[in-house]
Amino acid sequence: MHRGLFITFEGGEGSGKTTQINRLAHTLSQTGHKVLTTREPGGTPEGEKIRDLLVQREGGNWTPTAEILLLFAARVMHVEKIIKPALEDGKIVICDRFTDSTLAYQGYGHNHALDAIENVRILTLGDFGPDLTIILDIDPEEGLRRSDRRLAAEQFNVKEREDRYEQMDIEFHKRLRRGFLEIAGKEPERCHVIPAMQDIDVVSNQIADIVRKKIAG
Numbered sequence: 465m466h467r468g469l470f471i472t473f474e475g476g477e478g479s480g481k482t483t484q485i486n487r488l489a490h491t492l493s494q495t496g497h498k499v500l501t502t503r504e505p506g507g508t509p510e511g512e513k514i515r516d517l518l519v520q521r522e523g524g525n526w527t528p529t530a531e532i533l534l535l536f537a538a539r540v541m542h543v544e545k546i547i548k549p550a551l552e553d554g555k556i557v558i559c560d561r562f563t564d565s566t567l568a569y570q571g572y573g574h575n576h577a578l579d580a581i582e583n584v585r586i587l588t589l590g591d592f593g594p595d596l597t598i599i600l601d602i603d604p605e606e607g608l609r610r611s612d613r614r615l616a617a618e619q620f621n622v623k624e625r626e627d628r629y630e631q632m633d634i635e636f637h638k639r640l641r642r643g644f645l646e647i648a649g650k651e652p653e654r655c656h657v658i659p660a661m662q663d664i665d666v667v668s669n670q671i672a673d674i675v676r677k678k679i680a681g
């Protein structure tokens with residue numbers, strides 16, 4: 465058993481994951497906790513290379529199975545080299561997306577068999593997983609509007625823009641939303657669904673309450 469706490473944030477594009485992770489990390493640091501924030505795909509130099517292949521517009525035309533294997537290759541590096549050592553050091557690790565995103569995007573989104581993804585998860589991670597997962601739930605049309613505004617504000621050139629998933633059609637994003645809600649329904653102890661259309665401060669307070677309760681045990 466590790467000593468720290470592993471928290472993951474999940475949800476569709478523009479649901480507010482990055483915003484809320486930064487806020488939670490700040491709140492926890494101010495109350496004396498050691499915090500590490502990280503993200504998937506990525507988190508290690510090797511994983512960041514895989515991220516570019518997966519999320520950039522010209523990163524490649526992967527089949528769903530190839531995509532799943534790339535995601536878990538990056539994930540197992542991330543877990544072994546970054547996440548587990550930080551947890552053993554007593555840190556609270558907050559990760560922007562994790563296995564639930566693979567189930568939602570490749571499983572529910574691309575209709576890949578969920579049990580096949582589960583098998584790859586067990587092969588790579590065994591019984592390791594998050595202690596707590598915050599799922600930010602948003603109407604995909606609103607989420608994509610938010611993402612568009614954010615991407616427009618970031619001055620990437622077109623080739624490097626991380627918008628391959630934003631380019632998928634709206635039905636894809638609706639399947640993702642349903643997927644995240646089904647995952648939460650199956651694991652209510654671990655997963656907490658927060659309506660992400662609420663005001664940013666309201667969302668932050670709800671998340672902080674859940675995390676405080678978890679820390680208090």
Ligand SMILES: Nc1ncnc2c1ncn2[C@@H]1O[C@H](COP(=O)(O)OP(=O)(O)OP(=O)(O)O)[C@@H](O)[C@H]1O
Pocket residue numbers: 475476477478479480481482483484610611613614660661662663664667
């Ligand atoms: N509750 C909220 N109400 C209104 N706007 C919000 C809210 N939360 C976040 N935003 C804004 O929406 C945009 C997207 O938020 P953010 O980048 O945190 O989402 P994300 O889930 O990390 O998106 P992505 O999946 O694209 O990484 C940002 O410009 C952010 O300021």
Ligand SMILES: [Mg+2]
Pocket residue numbers: 481482483560
């Ligand atoms: Mg983000």
